[in-house]
Amino acid sequence: MQQPMEAQDPIRSLHQQHLQQKKRLRHVVFGTQLVILVAFFALWEIAGRLKWIDVLLFSYPSKVFNQIGNDMMDGSIWPHLGATVGETIVGFLLGTLLGTLLAAFIWWWDFAAKVLDPYMVVFNSMPKVALGPLFIVGFGPGFMAIVATTLSITVIITTLTVYQSFRDVDPNYVKVIRVFGGRKRDIFYKVILRASYPAILSTLKVNVGLAWVGVIVGEFLVSKVGLGYLIIYGFQVFNFTLVMSTLVLIAVVATVMYQLVAYLERRLR
Numbered sequence: 001m002q003q004p005m006e007a008q009d010p011i012r013s014l015h016q017q018h019l020q021q022k023k024r025l026r027h028v029v030f031g032t033q034l035v036i037l038v039a040f041f042a043l044w045e046i047a048g049r050l051k052w053i054d055v056l057l058f059s060y061p062s063k064v065f066n067q068i069g070n071d072m073m074d075g076s077i078w079p080h081l082g083a084t085v086g087e088t089i090v091g092f093l094l095g096t097l098l099g100t101l102l103a104a105f106i107w108w109w110d111f112a113a114k115v116l117d118p119y120m121v122v123f124n125s126m127p128k129v130a131l132g133p134l135f136i137v138g139f140g141p142g143f144m145a146i147v148a149t150t151l152s153i154t155v156i157i158t159t160l161t162v163y164q165s166f167r168d169v170d171p172n173y174v175k176v177i178r179v180f181g182g183r184k185r186d187i188f189y190k191v192i193l194r195a196s197y198p199a200i201l202s203t204l205k206v207n208v209g210l211a212w213v214g215v216i217v218g219e220f221l222v223s224k225v226g227l228g229y230l231i232i233y234g235f236q237v238f239n240f241t242l243v244m245s246t247l248v249l250i251a252v253v254a255t256v257m258y259q260l261v262a263y264l265e266r267r268l269r
Contacts, residue, residue, distance in 0.1 A: 059241040067245040077249070084215055084227040085253060087143065091150030092211035092257075096204060098151065099158025106159075107166045107192065108184065124156045128214065132221040141222040149221070150214030154207050161206070165199035166192050201265045208258045212250065 041061045047053045048060025071077035106113040128149060135148040173191045182190070219228025227246050234243035 056238075057240050059244045063241050064245045064248055067241050068249065071245070080226050080230055081249065081253070083223070083225045084219065084250075085257075087146050087150065087215045087218070087226070088211045088257070091147050091154060091214055092207050094147070095151050095154025095211060095214075096158055096207050099155045099203075099207075100162050100200060102155065102159045103162035103166060104188070104193075106163055108188065113163075120156055120160060123152075124160065128152050129217055129221070132218065135218075136222050145222050146215055146218030146226075149218035150211055153214040154210045157210055158203050158207060161203050162196065162200055165196040169195040201268060204261050204265060205258060208254065208261055212254050212257075216250070 044058075045061045048055050048058065048063075053060075068077070106116055131152055132145075132149055135145040135152075139145040139148055169192050173195065174187050177187045177191055215226070216228040216231075219226040220232055223229045227250055230246045231243050234240060234246065
């Protein structure tokens with residue numbers, strides 16, 4: 001029994017070294033990202049203070065963060081932030097779910113895949129802003145129109161991505177199920193869905209960005225509350241510090257949401 005244990009020690013040592021190297025690499029990557037971010041804000045601040053850039057248009061970080069702090073203290077930002085985050089979460093979840101279900105449907109029914117393929121490609125290429133007026137008329141100028149705009153972006157991308165992952169599954173796995181008498185349902189649940197699990201999880205991260213794009217575009221068109229509305233309002237009153245502070249908030253919240261989805265992906269894998 002002693003021989004196998006001695007043989008395992010070098011393997012365990014190499015594994016520990018590999019984990020330590022990965023940890024050091026993560027720290028180096030994070031440190032580099034932090035340095036780039038700090039350097040960007042520092043350069044932006046210097047450029048604004050020394051008038052290298054038009055402060056009226058681009059503002060500078062100290063004014064932007066002061067704007068965010070004041071809006072948080074007086075409570076004016078919270079209804080806008082809450083509305084946008086709520087719409088984004090709904091659009092993100094519904095888009096991922098409906099897109100995955102539609103991909104499963106067209107995989108299951110080959111005839112539907114052949115019929116719908118050109119329509120999905122054409123719909124995906126259409127500018128979603130152009131569809132906004134239709135959503136406003138159909139759902140009214142409010143929450144439903146914004147969610148519909150978000151779904152018009154997330155559902156098709158999810159469907160195309162997941163369906164392609166279904167098609168890329170090794171056909172030999174399918175043949176094995178058929179040899180043992182498995183039906184199409186067995187093929188889907190035991191081979192297709194399981195093999196496509198990483199692709200579906202990766203689609204979650206893509207949909208975070210797409211959901212934010214859809215919500216902001218929808219708020220540009222119809223909303224009277226939300227971060228997209230604040231951007232439009234800032235442009236209308238020439239308050240570009242408000243515009244930049246809203247963009248910073250969007251970047252921060254979107255990053256937090258992305259990291260949560262990435263953490264969920266790692267846990268599920």
